[in-house]
Amino acid sequence: MSLSPFHLAIPVYDLAAARDFYGRVFGLAEGRSSDAWVDFDFFGHQLVIHEHPKTASQESAHTNPVDGHDVPVPHFGVVLEWTQWEALAERLRAFGTAFVIEPYIRFQGQVGEQATMFLFDPCGNALEFKAFKDIGQLFAK
Missing domain, CATH: 3.10.180.10 (2,3-Dihydroxybiphenyl 1,2-Dioxygenase, domain 1)
Known part of the structure; x- marks a missing residue:
């Protein structure tokens, strides 16, 4: 079975820390980016981190x-x-x-x-x- 890559955009309230985490810790290749978002190759899928104020689920899971x-x-x-x-x-x-x-x-x-x-x-x-x-x-x- 062939799978299509998914695209997932998630909120991050500290873009620099999230960029370091996904890039350095996970070793994910970075794609396009701006001052407010960054694309990553997430094991063949497209993960985008978007700068956004802290959400309720981020505050308390x-x-x-x-x-x-x-x-x-x-x-x-x-x-x-x-x-x-x-x-x-x-x-x-x-x-x-x-x-x-x-x-x-x-x-x-x-x-x-x-x-x-x-x-x-x-x-x-x-x-x-x-x-x-x-x-x-x-x-x-």
Whole structure:
């Protein structure tokens, strides 16, 4: 199955800190930009950070319980290949990233088993990165 790249624009109240986080910490290539926004190649997708006053969800994240953890809502991210996920987890650890949910295997031994990790960007946007050893489990019930 061929996937089309998504485009996601998110608010950031500190453009310089967010630009550093996505560029230096994640190592994402920067695309077009202005004084108020920056495009990034987000694992083949287009992520745009837009300068914007702090939102309610950035001020105080809501959570829902999933597999014994408090998952921040809203959040976004991408499903990576297993080795990409492991490399990203190591990169983030090397940068001293504070995880909301440390990298671990969720639903171990069950349908939908997956690697996952959650973190916030410097502006309070929650991100999740996950991977499946069997990508056929992505939508399994």
